[in-house]
Amino acid sequence: MQKLDKQFIKKVRRQDRFATRAITVGGLLVIASVIAILVLIVRVTLPLFQPASAEVIHRVAVASGQPPVLAVGMDDTQEVGFTLNNTGLFSFYNLASGKTFFTAPASDRKAKVQSVESNKNNVFTLLWNDNSVTVAQVDFRLLYDEFGQRTVQPEITRMGEYPAQRYPAPIKSMMVRSHEDRLTQVALLADNRFQIDHAVVTTNILGEEKKETFSFLLNEELPGAITAFTLDENGYALFAGTDTGSLLRWDLRENERAERTDNVVAVSGDKPVTALAMVFGDISVAVGDADGGLVTWSQIWSGEGNDRVQRLRKTHTLTSHQTAVERIIPSRRSKSLVSLGADGKTHLDHMTSEKHLLDLEPSLTMAGISGQGNGLIGLDSRNNLTVWRVDAPHPEISLKTLFGKVWYESYDKPEYVWQSSSASDDFEPKFSLVPLLFGTIKGTLYAMIFAVPLAIFGAVYTSQFSTATFKKTVKPVVEIMASIPSVVIGFLIALWLAPIVEKAILGVILGVLFLPLIFVTIMAILKPFYKTPTLQNFCNGHEFLLLVPVILLAGALAMGIAPTVEHMLFGGNFKQWLYNDLGLRYDQRNCIIIAFGLGIAVIPIIFSITEDAISNIPPSLTAASLALGASRWQTIWRVVLPSASPGIFAAIMIGFGRAVGETMIVLMATGNTPILDWSIFNGMRTLSANIAVEIPEAPMGGTLYRVLFLCASMLFALTFVVNTGAELVRERLRKKYGRY
């Protein structure tokens, strides 16, 4: 015998130790990384729920002894801030150094500014105390030098000088808006009336411009003294609040007159409205009152056809101030609002989510918002300009907007809506996950109704009644069926099956009804013969072959009589009847199709696991039952199925998990419309398909991107819980019966 080489043994031992370590580390790493998936997905969604924060980035002292400041603002890069004082002088500050580097007057007028108003494009309307008006825009140009260094160059564009007009009374304040060749000026007079002036430029066919002016007074009886008013960006609607808490709205679309459309009580208890501002998008108006209440009212279309009118409805209540709301500044990028209380407290709120984002210290008398909506500039009582960088990346997301009913702009009641994007900038994104969850459940449910009985019964037959050789062929066939790519199933059911079903929908329904009927009839016919030896010999284990003609017969019969039935019962057109009499719309890609497709995808899974579970029941159990005189069905029903029920439950769970996450079939075979409707004749949008549809358009890090990750984590969690439950149940079953 050859002696073992010491060297060799050493080498082998070394290798073994190394391998142990390598395999352990490698294995643990793989498992850790696989589990890290969940963590990473969830991490992407977390910023959605992070509270907003604000950080003071600059503080600049405005020189004392200057005339009082009437407005403040800043540029998008948050490098330059400006103030407008009551002599009409704009002063621009380099915020980093705190120096004034540029000043420019809004006008050459030597008078005092009585009131100032600005719109989303930094267009300032200055009302001088001699009743003349100046409109000027503040612009920031970004200049790059040869080294790529950036400087911000402020510019004042004088957009218009309007000499003092003849007003029947002194003016309190003034707003100017222009849209498509029409300039609208609205002045609130001291006698509680509005004067409205339109300057319209029309161009005729020859290219000649004609200028017309319209001027009129609103001589209506008002419910109280006007305390605040605002105009939308186009000058189409005028909103006014009174000291009695009324909110009024006039339609200014026509040049010659204004029609008052609304008079609602916005503040209860005769408290005055103290601040009004249009929310970005010009559909909602934010109303602040003397008690500190802050609510938004929306112009909502109601009525039908030509009678459709916009009416004001209260849609959102935001967090209240302690004292009267003095000023509301809307963001120019989102539905966020900055509001200033009389006590100097500053709130940042989001309208859609009603989320209170921030409280700012110290107390401010004046505030402005940067164009991007991520910067805030304020002037406090000690004449300091303070600039905050606001970090509120996803203000529109809260648990309520994700899972609750939300009253969106232009909707007549709070609803669950998913609509992530639109062509316009001022669109209010709607991120309700409820329709998606609903769609997921709906599709899965119909699929399970179709698949579970078939799969379980089929598995019972295969494992208990069929012959051994047949069992050997059926199992691989079902496994092969399980491997059919879902894109293939999706394509077949959407482009081949759906048109067929659409043409013969009634036939399909009748077929489903006829199949059991014909089956029972055949059973009744068979009854007298079933004990005869020929039938017994042939049938045992081959019953299913005899039943294929039943399926074909039922199908043929249903298709054959469908036109007659349709003619007799449904006036010749079943789909029309559905729509007219039941109010159900028939979509080509509907739940019947989905149930079928998802069913085909999950049947093999449920079948295989059920078959395993039933086959694992010890034969001694069945043998004992049969020996006691139970029939083969009684044995199955009373003995085998109850014992295997945890396994069957696990099978259903795993099938459910697969159906919930299936993407391609749903993506291809539904219309992907996120609707809340149980009807079997229309489609839905599921969580998984939603991800596939929307992710190509979701910029990384954006709200939509994170919400889609939230969808993914929900899917992950759902399937993980379901699968783990099923796995535990199976584990127990295995322990109970061991491996036979």
Added chain:
Amino acid sequence: MTKKFWRQGEPFVWATGLALSLILFLTLLLFYVVLANGLAVFWPKKVALATLQDGRSLLGEIVQEETIPHNEKKRLQFKIGNRDLYGLDFKWVDASEITSLTYPKDVHVLERQEYGNFYGYLSEFEVKGIAPPVSGSNSLAQTIGALEDRKVEVHLLGKKIANLNRRVELIDHHLAKARYNKEENTPALAAMQGEKQGLKTEFEALVSILGEKSAALATNQAIFTDANGQPKAIALPNIVRAYQPNNMSFFAKCAYYLERLRELFFDEPRESNTEGGLFPAIFGTVMLIFLMSILSFPLGVLAGIYLREYAKDGWLVKMVRIAVNNLAGIPSIVYGIFGLGFFVYGIGGGIDQLFFPERLPTPTFGTGGILWTSLTLGLLTVPVVIVATEEALGSIPPGIREGSQALAATKLQTLTRILLPMASPGILTGFILAMARAAGEVAPLMITGVVKLAPALPLDGVFPFLHLDRKFMHLGFHIYDIGFQSPNVEAAKPMVYVTTLLLILIVLAMTSTAIYLRNKMRQRHSVVDV
């Protein structure tokens, strides 16, 4: 007796049988639909000449026939082609309107580079530089054949130009990098500029030659007439294939079928993927599976071995096992979105920041590509491999391990010499199942790097040969894309069926092999058990 029949539940037994028949029926129906539609696509169909009541006539393949609901009349759908003349490919005609239906022998069907098929009669040639065609039934084929050399020449020229283009692009990247690194006036840079200039001149020269040659080629044309005698000149190089289906023998049809199959496997797609071949998609699928396997198999086997052979059995291992089992059931779209967030934006974005900052904001790796797709699919299939490895190792009786160790073999020796060889069929089964799954998955690919038309393959002759950052095409996505995103779904259907058939065949072949292997392994081990 009758009562017994119902009480003993015999009908329920039959009902379970009915369920099984339904399942099998549905499965067979599915395969039948795919086979029947997929196999028939390339078989040349007869072209019918229908004369209508109003005197006009119509040439086309009869696609389907149906009864109009509510009035019991029949109507026929013709594929009339000639999209450039009529604007649409298909037309429904009421059977009652057709006065005669004949199959003229001299009808030509032309598959063209654009505008789909043409159905018509050949009337004359206008050719230059080649021998005037002899009259006869196959004069068209001869004439097209005579132009073949020149077509190949133009094609090669085009390829050359594309190659030049790519080289210029590469130099541009180097230049951008140099500019980013603030290198100026180095000799290398000047050399590169010079090379670029040289390439550009070459490029322009080639482009003008190509323009001349293809223009010269395009002057060779044949005049055809449609069913109503309307003439149409068609440039011969635009004709991909011409045949006379009503005048073909069975063998000629077989030859035609084989030729179409060759085109399917080896040619590029045409007409926004609805015609031509599937070569890039097949290549992309195979490459994807290959890359995915390299990434996922070693890791999966490693984890499986660890779990079964090295980890101490405890609640942690049990939990991990359940977790891994479960991961196989996590929806693939979740893996996809993870791949997008982690691989594409996370790692890919990081690589771009580190190595290709000069190209930003144009992403290099920070956008979908075959590497990220393979990694995502690798993750998706790792649980399958782990479970298969574990089960294969677990089914080896413990006596074998003990025997080996009793003979003083180390754990590693037992593993490599005894256990792994014994478990190999099981592990192989896992591999094949994982590959089949990877071949059939579409959802995660859609968001991590598959495109409808990739300009270049991920593997080619340009340095560094393997381009992991490139996007690619995939059979499964091809089905989704041409079946659902194409502007002319009806015309695209045949191609979808063919792609479906191909994909199903690939997946089924893999799965069947896996099942066969598994059954074999089971037999072997059952012997050991005894």
